[in-house]
Amino acid sequence: MNRRMEPAVPIPAPSEVEENRHALRRAVKMKAHLRDRGTTRFEIEVVDLSVTGFRAQTSFTLWPGTTVWLTLPGLAPLESVVAWRDKFRYGCAFQRPLHPAVFDHIVALGNGERPSVANLPRRSVDRTSTSD
Numbered sequence: 001m002n003r004r005m006e007p008a009v010p011i012p013a014p015s016e017v018e019e020n021r022h023a024l025r026r027a028v029k030m031k032a033h034l035r036d037r038g039t040t041r042f043e044i045e046v047v048d049l050s051v052t053g054f055r056a057q058t059s060f061t062l063w064p065g066t067t068v069w070l071t072l073p074g075l076a077p078l079e080s081v082v083a084w085r086d087k088f089r090y091g092c093a094f095q096r097p098l099h100p101a102v103f104d105h106i107v108a109l110g111n112g113e114r115p116s117v118a119n120l121p122r123r124s125v126d127r128t129s130t131s132d
Contacts, residue, residue: 023050023097028110033071034058046072046110051103053083053093062090072106 025048034056035041044058054070062068062082069077070092079095098106 023052025050025055026103026107026110028107030072030110032056032073034060034062035069035071035077036062037067044070046070049103049106049110051094051098051100053080053091055089055091057088058090059088068092073109075102075106 027048028046030046032044032046033041034044040060042058042060044056044060046054046056048055062085064082064084066082068080068082070080071077078098080092081095082090083093084091
């Protein structure tokens with residue numbers, strides 16, 4: 001039996017990733033769900049968040065490069081990619097950055113505050129056309 005070994009992919013240590021971070025992170029503590037490309041859905045604890053990603057803890061095994069969807073209470077799933085792993089801690093990058101008002105809303109939820117929906121982005125509606 002001839003097995004070919006796949007080359008090892010270096011995984012940056014969390015401290016290296018944190019030093020290269022470009023966005024402000026805010027500490028939060030909230031339960032959420034993560035789903036991979038299959039149908040596996042499991043609970044995680046989000047421990048910090050930025051507009052570009054999040055850090056979470058879970059006993060489930062995820063691998064860097066895996067596409068996942070983060071579901072936070074009251075929001076649509078957010079597509080993300082696992083950037084690094086350290087035992088049961090994971091850093092994930094959002095496919096698209098969060099709008100700052102959405103970020104503030106999630107941070108408020110994660111810190112037990114009552115968030116304001118007044119500043120959340122709204123869909124623009126064309127009110128210039130009228131029907132006669």
